[in-house]
Amino acid sequence: MLDAYDVARRADELRRRRIEDEGLSFLAGFAELRGTLVRPVFEAAGAALKARGHGFAIHEEEFLFDANGKTREALIALRIAPAGDEHAAPADAQRHQITFSTRYYNKTVCIASGAGAPGASYGVSQIDAQLVEDELIKLVASIVRA
Numbered sequence: 304m305l306d307a308y309d310v311a312r313r314a315d316e317l318r319r320r321r322i323e324d325e326g327l328s329f330l331a332g333f334a335e336l337r338g339t340l341v342r343p344v345f346e347a348a349g350a351a352l353k354a355r356g357h358g359f360a361i362h363e364e365e366f367l368f369d370a371n372g373k374t375r376e377a378l379i380a381l382r383i384a385p386a387g388d389e390h391a392a393p394a395d396a397q398r399h400q401i402t403f404s405t406r407y408y409n410k411t412v413c414i415a416s417g418a419g420a421p422g423a424s425y426g427v428s429q430i431d432a433q434l435v436e437d438e439l440i441k442l443v444a445s446i447v448r449a
Contacts, residue, residue, distance in 0.1 A: 329410040330366050330377065332427040336412070337363065337379045341403050344435045345381040348443075358384030366405060378404035381439070385446055401442045403430075416442045 342361065349359040359381060366377035380402040401416040412430060415422035416438055425434070 325410065326407065329407070329427065330405065333366075333377055333405050333412060336427055336430055337377070337403065340430070340432060341379050341435055344432060344439065345379070348381065348439055352383060356386040358386075360384070366407065374407060376405045376407060378402055380404075381442075383442070383446060399442075399446055401438060403435075414438050417445045 342363075345359075345361050349361065352359050362378075362380045362382070364375065364378050367375040369375070380400055382400040385399065398417050401414070402422075404413050404415070405411075406413050406424060409424075410426070411424040412427060413422040413424050414430075414434075
């Protein structure tokens with residue numbers, strides 16, 4: 304009976320370690336994606352916007368487990384401040400933003416753009432420069448149409 308208990312306990316411990324390792328690997332993959340792909344695209348877009356008189360800001364947050372067991376997802380966001388729109392309502396800020404954020408529970412990255420638009424989820428390996436650029440173009444087009 305004790306041998307069976309030890310086998311079950313070891314199996315549970317291995318499963319727990321595997322889940323932790325997968326989570327850490329996912330977060331490391333997102334950090335690399337954010338730093339080597341998403342941020343450079345955001346910076347290039349920001350430079351192009353700035354050259355035309357628009358403003359922009361890039362905001363990043365790290366994944367965090369707090370003392371109460373709650374999590375804060377990692378993210379990178381680009382907020383565009385269209386020229387002539389300096390006195391826009393704070394609610395408009397969300398309409399002018401694209402965010403790439405982790406969804407730790409299912410190991411995906413959610414891309415949300417503009418107010419009210421549901422985010423699409425992708426695996427880290429599915430996100431490439433073309434996808435980032437396409438999503439950014441959609442955001443800019445929605446701002447121009449508004």
